[in-house]
Amino acid sequence: MRVHHRKVKAFFSQTLGTLTDLHKLTDKIKSNIYNTVGELEVTAYNTSEPVPFEQRTSGDRLSLKPGQQWGQLFDCAWFNFKGKIPAEAAGKNVVLLIDLSGEALLVDEQGNPAGILTTGSSIFETSLGDPGKTVVPITPTGQEGAPIDIWADAGNNDLLGAFQNNGTLQFANIATKNEEVEQLYYDYVVLLDLLDQLDERSVRYQKILYALHKTMIELVDFSDERVSKARAHLAPELDRKNGDYGMQVTAIGHSHIDLAWLWPIRETIRKGARTFSHVLRMMERYPDYKFGATQPQLYQWMKMHYPELYGKIKEKVAAGRWELLGGMWIEPDSNAVGGESFIRQFLYGKKFFKEEFGKNINNLIMPDTFGYSAQIPQIMKGCGVEYFVTTKISWDLYNKFPHDTFLWKALDGSEVLAHMPPEGTYNSSAAPRAIKKAEQLYEDKATTEHLLLMYGIGDGGGGPSVDHHEFLKREKNLAGIAPVTQRTVKEFLDDLNKNRHLYESWVGELYLGFHQGTYTSQAKNKWYNRKMEINLRHAEFLSSLDRVIGGTNYPKAQLDELWQETLLYQFHDILPGSSIQRVHKESLERYESMSHEVHTLQTATLERLSGHITTDDIQKPVIAWNTLPWERDTWIQVKDHWQKVHVPSMGYKVVDTAVNETVEQPFTPSSSVLENDMLKIKFDNNGLIISIYDKASDRQLMPDQQANNELAVYADEGDAWDFTPDYKMQKIGSFEMESCETLVDGPLTAVIQKRLFGDSTITQRIQLTQGSKRIDFITFVDWQEREKMLRSSFTFNIRAAESVSEIQFGHVKRKTHTNTSWEDAQYEISAHKWIDISQPDYGIALLNDSKYGHDAAENLLDINLLRSPKWPDPETDKGHHYFTYALFPHQGNHLEGSVIQEAYALNMPLIMAESSARQGKLPSTQSFVAIDVENVILETIKISEDGNSIVLRFYEAYGMSSKATIKTAFAAKNIVETNMLEEKIADLEATDNGITLSFSPFQVKTICMALS
Incomplete structure (x- = not known):
């Protein structure tokens, strides 16, 4: 039959309805990939919480048909899918098609992770990719009558924690797969998506349009001959290559997994296993696939709960297919986390990756945190990390950040190279539209040829699917979009760094004009986090003294566990208060338990330390401890007695509670006036403050009528x-x-x-x-x-x-x-x-x-x-x-x-410790560390990671250059300055006056002194 190409082309170019038909054809092609040939027998064993493989039949037994409910939100179940390959499927590629409205981990005969199921009705944003993973490969050449017996560990929640389809089994079928139709589908979808990105007046647009139209005409049925011809129509356009495009896209497979959010932490552990087992399966199918994942906490969970899976991950890391990312223990909040906590995030995170995988991570990947502190670059540099990647700043509702690649400077001038993937997501579809969007939005494409694309289904896990890989396979150098290479983030960042001298700088915080409610939501979590940071500081200081003075073993393992769990709850959907009720309820229960544990540790340490302090000349002694690096004159109340005490810096003073200092209180408060020797406060009839008068300054602090x-x-x-x-x-x-x-x-x-x-x-x-x-x-x-x-x-x-x-x-x-x-x-x-x-x-x-x-x-x-x-x-x-x-x-x-x-x-008020009269080797008052300037603050004292030194961490707090002389009561020998990870920078010498350190504004410095 003769086709009048010019008439068809002219008609097609001007007919919106026909373009719509082109898009509709994608569903038609997709529906012909699989052919259902039988149903599976489905049995589920329901439990409220997960049970191990060995106990998989311990739950309530349910025989299920499609449409029947198997549980409520966050219920768990072990599913058993059974069947036989029918004659119709003999010799064909046999798969299972399963959707149970939730997520599931497929396992092998020993119960080890072997794949993933994810409901196709997830609330995940489908424009970023199809979240459904409902296909289970069985055999490429099915034998009639061969048995099928599959187990899966399921959770009744979708990727984002939603309760889908009333928790029912949607389908569980045996099917055959037509691989040629599948390849046709991806040929067609890639070109159609590319068409949508092109100028309709361009040559490329018209040629693709013509090829797609011929394909549509060809597919009157899906016989092998028709499918082959349809692919032949598309092949020339898929084979068209770019010239020197001037831009190179690095694509890295990724799955941002929130450690808790719309699901509990226990489900995150299972999400990790599902996602990572799926990654391994996709690596078998796609040799170019490289995947990167952050958060050592996730890896530690895999090691604990899925050791066989963890072993396979280690193999892929060693082979260069799996990249360890992000340096920090988890991806924390930035607004409410303390400085020392940030350092510990790196300390534990980098140490885990080094000890477990032999890798030193020099990047920080925090794609989803709600704004970034101005001091992160200094902490990064102090922990040996040079590169920063995020996407979240692109979410700002009010202002567009002026750069995607830039040099980010901290308050002290420390500088790191930062990149924000210009597509503005860590869940890229990897389709042509994603690449074109990234290219068009890239603010710094004039100064670099490199941009990063992080692709895959994330937030709730899942990772890259077949769609992503098939798209990328066709996009290596597809005319019309920038060429795409699958490689590691490290390779990308190292190349990006070559043009470092051309990039603009940004100094200070990366404020996010969005999500400011997270500074306040879930107040109890924030209260506990502040207290845990402070109490761990105290516990380390006192335990360090206990080690130096008494020779007692430093409780490092216990402190490490407390720190790591505290760091976990600093995750950017726990500490900010943006998780479901169960997450916060469970974290509060753990906070309470940890607070009790650290208090018990502190009490026992104080009791031991008290045994070394001379108190025999005191009638009723208690010991007041000052954990701050300056002297304090403050009032204390012990057993209804008031005293004003002077306690030296980072030290203690024995107080006689038999002394009841007479306090002259000339001011009597009333509902309208509150006064002391410094201030006078007035209240209105509703108890609101209408005046604060500073007596010494003769100054009224508040406006009238306010x-x-x-x-x-x-x-x-x-x-x-x-x-x-x-x-x-x-x-x-x-x-x-x-x-x-x-x-x-x-x-x-x-x-x-x-x-x-x-x-x-x-x-x-x-x-x-x-x-x-x-x-x-x-x-x-x-x-x-x-x-x-x-x-x-x-x-x-x-x-x-x-x-x-x-x-x-x-x-x-x-x-x-x-x-x-x-x-x-x-x-x-x-x-x-x-x-x-x-x-x-x-x-x-x-x-x-x-x-x-x-x-x-x-x-x-x-x-x-x-x-x-x-x-x-x-x-x-x-x-x-x-x-x-x-x-x-x-x-x-x-x-x-x-x-x-x-x-x-x-x-940090004084800490009061009970004591008894005794003769000790320490005097009745003692300062362990004193600093001769007020602008340098000692934030941390701890025993070093190797156990051989005492570590002191200082920072300059006023924003000025300074020299500080530090005197310690410790035997100061073999003193070295280190980075924040306690790695040596330089030797230091102590004089009779102490150790002198030079600080630039807001600089953090760490020194280590060898223990005798």
């Missing part, structure tokens, strides 16, 4: 991640005062206000201490609200263009006005222990013991206390909370006013 510390409630119908930037316009009320009591106790004077709102109660003790300007708001909340947010704010007679917020190992300045869209986007900012606004002569800091979300606008400081969005945890923050925030007025700016020291003191 009520402060209103515990205001706002509508919050967002989710755990976000709340609307115009929330201030949605105020729905505030806690009203029900009663007010007063308190005078030694140096303390306070008012205690009980407030009510809805079904919630707040009891707040507003407290002053003699000799101090700090105003403490000690707060107990019974929070029963839904879709509401609780905040407190203060307005001052201060004019400051910038606020200053503490971050890891330093602080950052942010504008208090909204001149630009970048400033306007920062309607919520993160701060650790303090945030401050100051003018040159005076300022005020807002301190806290567990909060992170703040607003600083002109002369206002605001703190976000609680949120209760309904999703993904409908009872977010419901229950009892205890926290403290404080105002701290001061002379000069935040540095001159000692804000940093006061915030540390709020978070």
Whole structure:
């Protein structure tokens, strides 16, 4: 038959309906890949929690047909699929087609991982790829009557934790697979997707259009002859190559696995096994496939729970097919994690990869974290990591980040090479549309020829599927898109680094204008994280003293376990509060248990240390321990006795509790006035602060007619991640005062206000201490609200263009006005222990013991206390909370006013230890480390990883160059400066005056001193 090509082409080019038909043809081709020839017999053994292979028949037995339910959300079951290969399938490629509305791990006869099943009805975004993995290969040449007997360990949840299809079995069939039709499908889909990216006036567009049209006409049926001819029509266009394109795409298989999110941690362990077993199976089929995965915690779980699978992973790593990525123990939050925690993320993460695989990882992959601290580059460099990769900044709702490849500089000037895959996702489909999008959006394509494409199904695991691999097989050098090479991230980054001198720089934090609600959501998790970081710091310091003074074994294994679990709960969907209720409930239970364990460890250590301290001249001794690197004069109360004590830096003082120091308290509080020798506070009739008067400065701190510390409630119908930037316009009320009591106790004077709102109660003790300007708001909340947010704010007679917020190992300045869209986007900012606004002569800091979300606008400081969005945890923050925030007025700016020291003191009060009268080898007071400048802070003391040295980690806190002399009570010998991983940099010499270190602004330094 003669075809009038010109007429067909002209008609086709102008007919939208025919283009639609081309797209519809994809479904038709796909439906002819598999031919169902029989049904499987399905038996499931249901349990509420996972059981091992050996106990697979211990659950409730169910015989299932398609459409029947097998469990509720997060139920587990061992499925057994049985059948026989029918005559119709003899000699053909036999597969199973199974969809059980959830996920499952296929296992072999010994129960070892052998594959994956994932429901095709997952809520995963299908534009990024088909999440369904429903095909189980059986044999390429089926024998009639051959038995089929497959076991699978299933979870009744889809990739993203959803309960699909009411938890029913969708289908379980025996089928044959036509490989030629499958290859036709991918030939066709790749060219059709490429067509959608091209200019319809281009030669390439018209030629592909013509080939696709001929294919559509050819496929009146799917006989072998027709399929072969259809592929022949497409082959010339698939074979067309690029010239010198000027851009090279590196594609790496990836599966970002959230360690918890819309599913519990126990399911993540199983997700890891499913994903990794599928990766291994795909590697057998696709020789070019290279895969990379982060998070040593995942690998450790595989080692513990799936040792046979772990062994195969190690083989692929050794063969160069599987790349270890990301250096850190997990992919943590960045806004609420402490500086030392970041270092431990690298310490444990890099150590695991080195010991288990012999690999030294020099990249940090954090694709999904909600903004990035300004000090990450310094910590990276200090841990031997040179490259940073993320995609999340592209999610900013308000501003487009100006670079995809750039040099990222920390506060101290440390610099790393950063790349953000320009497609803006770590779940790329790897289709032509993905490559074209990345190429078009790449901000820095003028200065480099390299970009990264991270492809695969992620968040809930799964990894690259057949679709991804078949696309890539056809895209190596396909005319119309940049050529694609499958290779490692290391190879890509090393090539990217060759043009380092051409890239622009970005200094400071990578603020994400999105997900600012995570600074506050799930307040108890954040409270526990802060306490665990502090208590582990104390435990290491005291245990190090115990090792040096008493020769006691350092409890390294126990501390390592506590640290690693603390690091786990810093994952970017646990600590930020963006997981389901079960995740937070289980983590809180573990936090409580860990807190008890570290407290028990600390108590036992203090008891041993007390045995070395001379107390025989003290009538009723207790020992006050100061874990901060400066002397402290502070009030203590022991057994109803008040004393003001002087405790040396990083040391202790024996206190006689028989002494009851007389405290003259000339100020009597009332519901309207609270006063000490430094400040006078006035309240209105509702207990709100209307005046703070600094006596020494003769300064009124607050404007007239302005009520402060209103515990205001706002509508919050967002989710755990976000709340609307115009929330201030949605105020729905505030806690009203029900009663007010007063308190005078030694140096303390306070008012205690009980407030009510809805079904919630707040009891707040507003407290002053003699000799101090700090105003403490000690707060107990019974929070029963839904879709509401609780905040407190203060307005001052201060004019400051910038606020200053503490971050890891330093602080950052942010504008208090909204001149630009970048400033306007920062309607919520993160701060650790303090945030401050100051003018040159005076300022005020807002301190806290567990909060992170703040607003600083002109002369206002605001703190976000609680949120209760309904999703993904409908009872977010419901229950009892205890926290403290404080105002701290001061002379000069935040540095001159000692804000940093006061915030540390709020978070780390003296530790009191019981003692008895004894003669010891240590005096009644002792400083173990003293620093001669106030701007250098000793953050950590621990025993080194090899057990041979004591490690001291310092940082410069003021942002200025400095020399510091450190005196220690330890025998200072064989002193070396190391990086943050305790690897030697240089030898140091001690003098009679101590060890002198030079610091640049905000620099972190680590030294090790050999133990005798």
